[in-house]
Amino acid sequence: MNIIKYPTKEAWKSLMIRPSFPKADIEKKVKLILEEVKINGDKAVKDFTFKYDQVVLETIRVDEETKRKAEKKLNNQLIEAIKLAKNNIYKFHNSQKTVLQKIETSKGIQCWQKSIPIEKVGLYIPGGTAPLLSTVLMLAIPAKIAGCNEVILCSPPDKNGNIHPAILYAANICGVNKIYKAGGAQAIAAMAYGTNEIPSVYKIFGPGNQFVTIAKQMISIEGIAIDMPAGPSELLVVADKNANADFVAADLLSQAEHGTDSQVIFITNNETLLQNVLKALNFQLQDLPRKIIAKECLKNSYAIIVNSIDEAIDFSNAYAPEHLILNIDDFEKQSERITHAGSVFLGKYSCESAGDYASGTNHTLPTNGYCRSSGGVNLDSFYKKVTFQQITKEGLEAIAPSIEVLANAENLYAHKNAVTIRLK
Amino acid sequence: MNIIKYPTKEAWKSLMIRPSFPKADIEKKVKLILEEVKINGDKAVKDFTFKYDQVVLETIRVDEETKRKAEKKLNNQLIEAIKLAKNNIYKFHNSQKTVLQKIETSKGIQCWQKSIPIEKVGLYIPGGTAPLLSTVLMLAIPAKIAGCNEVILCSPPDKNGNIHPAILYAANICGVNKIYKAGGAQAIAAMAYGTNEIPSVYKIFGPGNQFVTIAKQMISIEGIAIDMPAGPSELLVVADKNANADFVAADLLSQAEHGTDSQVIFITNNETLLQNVLKALNFQLQDLPRKIIAKECLKNSYAIIVNSIDEAIDFSNAYAPEHLILNIDDFEKQSERITHAGSVFLGKYSCESAGDYASGTNHTLPTNGYCRSSGGVNLDSFYKKVTFQQITKEGLEAIAPSIEVLANAENLYAHKNAVTIRLK
Numbered sequence: 001m002n003i004i005k006y007p008t009k010e011a012w013k014s015l016m017i018r019p020s021f022p023k024a025d026i027e028k029k030v031k032l033i034l035e036e037v038k039i040n041g042d043k044a045v046k047d048f049t050f051k052y053d054q055v056v057l058e059t060i061r062v063d064e065e066t067k068r069k070a071e072k073k074l075n076n077q078l079i080e081a082i083k084l085a086k087n088n089i090y091k092f093h094n095s096q097k098t099v100l101q102k103i104e105t106s107k108g109i110q111c112w113q114k115s116i117p118i119e120k121v122g123l124y125i126p127g128g129t130a131p132l133l134s135t136v137l138m139l140a141i142p143a144k145i146a147g148c149n150e151v152i153l154c155s156p157p158d159k160n161g162n163i164h165p166a167i168l169y170a171a172n173i174c175g176v177n178k179i180y181k182a183g184g185a186q187a188i189a190a191m192a193y194g195t196n197e198i199p200s201v202y203k204i205f206g207p208g209n210q211f212v213t214i215a216k217q218m219i220s221i222e223g224i225a226i227d228m229p230a231g232p233s234e235l236l237v238v239a240d241k242n243a244n245a246d247f248v249a250a251d252l253l254s255q256a257e258h259g260t261d262s263q264v265i266f267i268t269n270n271e272t273l274l275q276n277v278l279k280a281l282n283f284q285l286q287d288l289p290r291k292i293i294a295k296e297c298l299k300n301s302y303a304i305i306v307n308s309i310d311e312a313i314d315f316s317n318a319y320a321p322e323h324l325i326l327n328i329d330d331f332e333k334q335s336e337r338i339t340h341a342g343s344v345f346l347g348k349y350s351c352e353s354a355g356d357y358a359s360g361t362n363h364t365l366p367t368n369g370y371c372r373s374s375g376g377v378n379l380d381s382f383y384k385k386v387t388f389q390q391i392t393k394e395g396l397e398a399i400a401p402s403i404e405v406l407a408n409a410e411n412l413y414a415h416k417n418a419v420t421i422r423l424k
Numbered sequence: 425m426n427i428i429k430y431p432t433k434e435a436w437k438s439l440m441i442r443p444s445f446p447k448a449d450i451e452k453k454v455k456l457i458l459e460e461v462k463i464n465g466d467k468a469v470k471d472f473t474f475k476y477d478q479v480v481l482e483t484i485r486v487d488e489e490t491k492r493k494a495e496k497k498l499n500n501q502l503i504e505a506i507k508l509a510k511n512n513i514y515k516f517h518n519s520q521k522t523v524l525q526k527i528e529t530s531k532g533i534q535c536w537q538k539s540i541p542i543e544k545v546g547l548y549i550p551g552g553t554a555p556l557l558s559t560v561l562m563l564a565i566p567a568k569i570a571g572c573n574e575v576i577l578c579s580p581p582d583k584n585g586n587i588h589p590a591i592l593y594a595a596n597i598c599g600v601n602k603i604y605k606a607g608g609a610q611a612i613a614a615m616a617y618g619t620n621e622i623p624s625v626y627k628i629f630g631p632g633n634q635f636v637t638i639a640k641q642m643i644s645i646e647g648i649a650i651d652m653p654a655g656p657s658e659l660l661v662v663a664d665k666n667a668n669a670d671f672v673a674a675d676l677l678s679q680a681e682h683g684t685d686s687q688v689i690f691i692t693n694n695e696t697l698l699q700n701v702l703k704a705l706n707f708q709l710q711d712l713p714r715k716i717i718a719k720e721c722l723k724n725s726y727a728i729i730v731n732s733i734d735e736a737i738d739f740s741n742a743y744a745p746e747h748l749i750l751n752i753d754d755f756e757k758q759s760e761r762i763t764h765a766g767s768v769f770l771g772k773y774s775c776e777s778a779g780d781y782a783s784g785t786n787h788t789l790p791t792n793g794y795c796r797s798s799g800g801v802n803l804d805s806f807y808k809k810v811t812f813q814q815i816t817k818e819g820l821e822a823i824a825p826s827i828e829v830l831a832n833a834e835n836l837y838a839h840k841n842a843v844t845i846r847l848k
Contacts, residue, residue, distance in 0.1 A: 357823075
C-alpha cells in the first residue's frame, strides 16, 4: 500500500482518482458484438460463445432436467449456506415494500403513485473460475418479491458447456424462470434485442467484465434500462486506536482479492494502528490463494493517516466509496455524517463479507464515485412507479385558472383549451 | 390521423413504432461540444452560445439583482398561477417521503436504508419561443424537498442575452441556488464537467432537444446520472361511447401541439365516437396558433377502433405511452390492468394539461416505451438510498457458517477469513 501521511486538502484530489484502464479497443469489439447479435440472433450468440468460451453449444437454454439435477451435485453444507443467506436477503428486501397513499392535493384532485413490477428482467452472472452464486441471490430474490413476471438469467458456460450447478440451484430456489448459457457482451445483446431462444427484457442487472459493462452502457442508450454502470470494486476502512489490526487487514484483503483493478483505502488517526495493519497485511497475504491479485491491487491502494476521525469521514465523503467500514468507537455519531457511500458497515463485527453474502443487504453497489448520485440495487430497482390522478369537475374548476394562465405563458393554447372546453 | 380499423395482433407491432429521426450527424456535433467545454470551460460555453443562440455573453451566471427584479416583470395573474401550481406539486411530492425502518434480519444483525439527498443537482430548462416555467416547478420543488444542497439551473438566453423573468421568478421561489445562461449540449457539458462559472453536479434533470438528449446520454456513460433519456412526447387516449368527443379532441391536440415529432393515439370501441372525434379535431385545429405543428404531428398519429375496451387497454400496455387518458366509464376497474404507462389520467375531467401544470403530479415522464422499465421524476429521483448494517459478535456467529461456505464456493478465501479471524 502507498502510505500517505497527513495529506493536505489539495492533495486529496489525486487520491480520489480510481485506477483506470484503456477501453477504446473494447468499445469497438462490443459494438460489433451487439450488431452481430441484433442481426443474427442465436447464431451470433453461439459463434461468440465458441470464440470467447471455447465451447460449441447446441442449445443455449438450460433444460429442465439439468436444472432439477443441480441440487444433487451440491453438498449439504452449501445448500444450507445458500438457504440461510436467502432467508436474510429475502427479509431485508421484503421489508422494503412501501404503501403508497392517495393524496388530495386540493379538493377534488386525487394523485397517487403505484409500484408496478418491471415485467421482464434479465440477470447477468459472470463466469470465470468460481460460480458467483451470491449474485444470483442478490438479484433474483428482489426480482421475485417485486413480482417481475419473467426473470431470466444468462451466465457463460464452462469449457464443457455447463453452468455451475450452484448457480443453477440458487436460480431455481429463487424462482428464476429461464437460464441461458451465454456470457459477455453477446449475453447483454441477446437480452436487449431478443433472439429466438433468449427473450428480450426491459432491464438488465448484474456485474461483469469490461465487455459486459460497456455493452450495458451501450444498450442503455438504446432505451434498455440497466441497474448501474458497475466498475471495479472498492472498500474504504476508517479505524481508530481501539480497532483490531487483524480485522482491518482481513477486510482490506477481502476487497483486494477481487481483482487487480480493485482499490482499498485505509484511513486512521493512529500511527501505531497503521503500522500494525501493514504488518498484519503482509502476514495474512502469505496464506492467500489469490495473493498475486491482492498484491497487485494493494499497489493501487492507500494507507492514509489523518489528524482526526472527523477528517477521515470528510475524506471518505470526498472519495465516495462503494463499501465503507467504520471500525471506530463512535460509529453511531460519525455514521450520521456520511453523505456518499454505497453500503456502510458499522462497528468491529460488521465486515464487508457479511454484506457480500448473508446479512441481508444487497451487494450490487455503485462504484467509481457513482454513489454520489445513486444507491445500490434494492427492491425499488425492480419496480417502476406509475402516477395516477383522478379529478372531479369541481377539482378541475379550482385549478383551471392556474393551468390556463401557465399554458398561455408557455404559448401552448391547446393545453389551455383542454381545460376551457371541459368547463364551458 | 391515420385511421386503423380492428387491427390484428400481428398488425399491432407496426403501430408501436415511434416516429424516428436520424441522429448520427448530431452525435458528432455533440461529442465535439462536450470535448470543447471539458477543455476550454466557460470560453467554450460562451463560444457555443454565440454560435447557437446568437448572443455574446459577458458573464454566464444571472446576477442577484436580475433575479430579484424578475417578479416585478410578471403580472399578478401569472404569479398566482405559479403559486397555486407550486402548492399542489409541493403537496404531492412532499407526501412521497418515506420512513425507512431498521430490520433485524436475524438476531444481532440490523440492516436499514437511509435516503440521502443528492448533494448537487443540475436542472436544464429549454429555451425557445416560450418559457417552460412549469418544468422549473416540476424539478426544483422535489429537489428542495429532498434537501439537495446545491440546485443549479441552466437555460439558454434569448437574443438579448436574458432568461425569461417567469423562469427566474419560478426558480427563485422554489429555492434554486444559481442560474446560468447556457443552453444545449454546452449547458449539459458544463454541469457534467464544471467550468469556472458553472459548478459540476452529480445528476442532471430536464427535457431538451436532440442535442440536449444526446449530450445527457453521453455524459451518463461517463458516470454523471441523468433523470431519463427524454424523447418526443406521447399521449394515448382510450375512450368509450359516453366520452365527449370535444374533450377527446382537445386532449389529442394538447399533445399534438408539442412538436412535429410527438405522437398521439386515440383508441375506442365506438365508431360514432371515432367519427365525432375526427370532426372535432378538424374544427378545433382551425383556431390553434400552433396548428402547423399539430397537423404535422397528426400525420404520425393513429385513430384506432378495436372490439372492446379490454382490447384497447391491451394495446395501450403494448404501446407503453408516456401519458394515458382513460376517458371511460369503468376507469377504476380498467386502471388496475395498466402495466406500462408513465402517468395515467382517470375519467373525463382528468385532462393531461392538469398533470402538466397544476394537479401536483410530475410531468417529467418516460417516453418512447421507456415506461416499461422506469417511472417519471419523483421525490426519490433526488435521493440515493444508502444501506447501513450493524452486526454484533453473536449476529456474526450466527451467519458465519453461511458466509464461510459461500466465500469458499466462490474461491474468495480472504472474504472467508474476514469472518474467521473475528470469531477466533
